[in-house]
Amino acid sequence: MPQSCGRFAPSPSGRMHLGNVLCALLSWLSSRAKGGRCLLRIEDLDAGRCPRSYADLIEDDLHWLGLDWDEGGSVSGDSWYQSHRTAIYEEYYTILRQKAEIYPCFCSRAALHAASAPHLSDGRVLYAGTCYGLSPAETAEKRKRRAPAARIRVPDETISFIDGVQGTYSEHLPSACGDFILRRSDGVFAYQLAVTVDDGLMGVTEVVRGRDLLESTARQIWLHRLLGFPPPDYYHIPLLLDSDGRRLSKRDEDLDLGLLRQRFTPEQVVGALACAAKLIERPEPISAKALIPLFRWDKVPKTDLFLPDIFRTPPETV
Numbered sequence: 001m002p003q004s005c006g007r008f009a010p011s012p013s014g015r016m017h018l019g020n021v022l023c024a025l026l027s028w029l030s031s032r033a034k035g036g037r038c039l040l041r042i043e044d045l046d047a048g049r050c051p052r053s054y055a056d057l058i059e060d061d062l063h064w065l066g067l068d069w070d071e072g073g074s075v076s077g078d079s080w081y082q083s084h085r086t087a088i089y090e091e092y093y094t095i096l097r098q099k100a101e102i103y104p105c106f107c108s109r110a111a112l113h114a115a116s117a118p119h120l121s122d123g124r125v126l127y128a129g130t131c132y133g134l135s136p137a138e139t140a141e142k143r144k145r146r147a148p149a150a151r152i153r154v155p156d157e158t159i160s161f162i163d164g165v166q167g168t169y170s171e172h173l174p175s176a177c178g179d180f181i182l183r184r185s186d187g188v189f190a191y192q193l194a195v196t197v198d199d200g201l202m203g204v205t206e207v208v209r210g211r212d213l214l215e216s217t218a219r220q221i222w223l224h225r226l227l228g229f230p231p232p233d234y235y236h237i238p239l240l241l242d243s244d245g246r247r248l249s250k251r252d253e254d255l256d257l258g259l260l261r262q263r264f265t266p267e268q269v270v271g272a273l274a275c276a277a278k279l280i281e282r283p284e285p286i287s288a289k290a291l292i293p294l295f296r297w298d299k300v301p302k303t304d305l306f307l308p309d310i311f312r313t314p315p316e317t318v
């Protein structure tokens with residue numbers, strides 16, 4: 001059995017909020033409870049939206065929370081930032097071209113979201129295959145007007161896996177996902193390609209992330225297989241909801257770590273989240289390290305979690 005290896009892979013488009021902290025905490029606990037390694041990969045593919053300053057703040061916040069990692073982040077160098085890994089993605093994109101059909105897609109966002117397009121449960125649109133099978137002459141003509149994205153043709157195959165939190169999950173690739181983008185029209189490689197290549201090359205054996213990414217997993221498992229990587233185990237954790245039942249987002253600035261660090265100790269934040277995730281019974285302060293022996297995946301609920309009470313009280317006004 002290879003040593004277990006988990007990762008936290010934040011997109012630094014803002015300060016971490018409590019949902020991100022829950023994900024960082026559970027991925028760290030899951031690896032550490034098995035005596036495994038923890039990696040920190042910065043997913044800044046969209047370099048314009050993900051400045052290095054936010055990535056540095058994430059590291060600082062993780063240190064503050066008491067979460068450490070064995071490799072990755074700024075001490076390990078640029079290769080842990082996706083924005084510096086384009087040459088690697090290029091290499092694996094070339095391998096994929098030999099294993100599957102990849103074709104240029106000229107559809108605009110507006111055309112893809114046309115009212116008639118079937119919408120999937122996660123808000124994406126099922127691609128109708130519009131640009132599949134264009135002749136070389138049609139492709140050349142369209143290229144004069146617009147740079148294409150690159151899509152990969154999915155087979156008539158159902159991918160099934162057992163998620164460590166959500167249970168058995170199956171997805172029929174053509175009807176639940178459709179041909180998907182590997183490279184955007186601006187040349188940036190897409191999340192699905194980058195995450196698969198990185199998890200494969202970095203030897204990741206378990207992926208812990210929000211359940212909003214459950215739908216991406218079948219695509220990633222399929223890409224892992226095409227590239228000859230053993231797919232990792234997956235754990236899709238519940239999302240944190242505010243009192244209106246909305247999932248937290250980076251727009252909820254009152255719940256980002258910048259302000260929370262002024263109001264709470266790391267042990268209070270960790271204890272409240274650990275209690276919400278049912279790892280401990282009462283929301284008492286506890287360090288991340290002290291949680292390691294208490295961690296078990298079968299305690300963690302599938303369904304979304306409400307924000308712990310201590311975070312709901314508005315900060316005292318002076």
Ligand code: GLU
Pocket residue numbers: 009010011043195208209213
């Ligand atoms: N970078 C993604 C995020 O911050 C997570 C991707 C993943 O864990 O696969 O939402």
